Amino acid sequence: MANQGAKKRRDENKKHMSKLFRIIAGCNAIYVMVRMLFFHSTFNWLHWIGLIVTSACYFLPYQQLAKMAKPAYSDDGELIDGGYDMSTGGVCSYLHDVIYITSFVQLTSIYSGKFWYTYLVIPAFGLYQIFGIGKEFLSGSERESEEDDKTRKKRQKMEKRASRPKFVKGHR
Incomplete structure (x- = not known):
């Protein structure tokens, strides 16, 4: 029963990071498929730059959140800390906002390039x-x-x- 809270937080963080990864992968897949397959005639170098920018805007906050969510173990492999609580505000909340805004911009920029101003x-x-x-x-x-x-x-x-x-x- 020891460290039950830490185990619970570790499992919650693992589920949360998996959910964020699915959101990011889904948005990238939709963007690439729709932009390159259906609108291939209008796909130009600016769209490649947009894909690179959105990928960077996903990667950096996701990596920071992954570091925050990483559990800490002792030398003998026992769980010490389950990681940072992802439901709290502050920097964690801002990083989530960047990911969600990026997914919005990426998906809506398929329709119009003016959605880039949302950034x-x-x-x-x-x-x-x-x-x-x-x-x-x-x-x-x-x-x-x-x-x-x-x-x-x-x-x-x-x-x-x-x-x-x-x-x-x-x-x-």
Whole structure:
């Protein structure tokens, strides 16, 4: 029963990575088959570049997620850690978003090349995040003074409560 949580996470991560691989392989297969077989007369060097770009945009996040999901074993082969929890937010969530946006762009670019503009969402969101962090950093002095007031009031309340006489029941 030891490490049951780690074993469960290892199995969940394995299923999740398998699902992501099927999505990536399926999108690439559909793109290649439809673009090269049905629209072969309009297939040119820009489409090859698009295939290379989308493949890179799949490969890099997938490799990073695979490293995060990799379980850790001890020297004797016992499972120590089941890997990173893929359902959490943060960087893991952003990497998933890149994969999903890439699959959307790849499949919809079969219909129209204008869907490549959807890729601008990724750097736009990055700038939005950086701007938000920068805004918090610049306005940090105001927040600190507000927090200091709150902390000061809380401290005064605790001191007042601590200075009250305490009545203790005696034993007879």
